[in-house]
Amino acid sequence: MAEPLRKRKAGGELYRRRGEVEALIDRLGHLPRDELIERMCIASPTHPDFLPSECLLHFVRKSKRDNSSRQFELMYKALIARVERAATVSGAVHFVEGKRAITARAAKIIEAVVFAFEVKLTQDRNGYCDGLDYFEINFASAMKLLRSTARTKIDTEEDRERPLSYNDEEAISAEVEAAAGSFDPFNPRKIDDPVYRSALGVAINELPAEEREVVVLMLKGYPIDSKEPNATTIRSVLGCSEKTVRNRRDRALAKLRRALEDLE
Structure with a gap:
């Protein structure tokens, strides 16, 4: 059975994973590690063995007790790939002469989101980061918040670089x-x-x-x-x-x- 999360809501109640995620984590915990990693690396949501991102994060967090750096590297890459996809702003990807391209602003947002997530992951591996608990409850929603925060900071930095050209009375x-x-x-x-x-x-x-x-x-x-x-x-x-x-x-x-x- 998966360890309970530690973060508490305003009323003192512990955060809890969704029932289906908790059940899937229990089933996946019995798989051989190589088979589990193989499933974690499946990128297509339409694949029958595709795993929710909440599960990927759980097993990456749990892996800090393991000694295999190779296995952790594979799991980490699979998780960060999910983070990068979730950080990609709608409409940012386009094609130039048949090649996939992304806007400079979108690339900055992705970089900022990945960095913020990696900071939390590092803190968790060095102890416990309850800021990751919400990601195990609703990964997509938590990523939206990270993306929105990153975009706000980047837009603010860009605004500061522009000369003030407006007059409040105009x-x-x-x-x-x-x-x-x-x-x-x-x-x-x-x-x-x-x-x-x-x-x-x-x-x-x-x-x-x-x-x-x-x-x-x-x-x-x-x-x-x-x-x-x-x-x-x-x-x-x-x-x-x-x-x-x-x-x-x-x-x-x-x-x-x-x-x-x-x-x-």
Whole structure:
């Protein structure tokens, strides 16, 4: 029987793998190691012996007790290949003269995701990283969070490298306006999802200070402006014009939408 996970939910309850994953881990544990590795290396999800990524991760984590570096290397490569596929942003892969190619931005995201995952895996092999426990519960969902976090950081770094060319009192570009659209990052149907909520927190923290202030005040329920003279508004708190607040809001929403598009 697989060892229980150690990470606990907010209420104190231990994380638990899905029943079918737990049962499959028990069955696979009886296979000869070479046969298990052979199945772990199957890449096609349509193959009858394809294993869920949660199982691959479990056996890679368990292998720290083994002494065969060759076997670990094979399992590790199979797992990282899954991580790289999960880190690949939709639409990033294209073909040039019949050869597979990937955008530079997508390559950066994959590199960042793999690095973040490898850090967790190294910590686990040196002791125990409960941050990997959620990956054994829902690998795809956990990878979405890693990918969203990586994309937010990369986009923020790229934004910092661009010269500030906008004026808060000028009309925002049609591109930003379209990206912001009717996007609501605090949609109650999404905000209850812990993965979405965590990714949203990371994306908000990466916003420029003046845009982050507007978003935080929106989250607290303050209106941009009000006809009531004594009402507390975002405009009055920040001491700027309504147009400035709306421009900062729209730029922030465009960035949040871009950061969270995989989770919509």
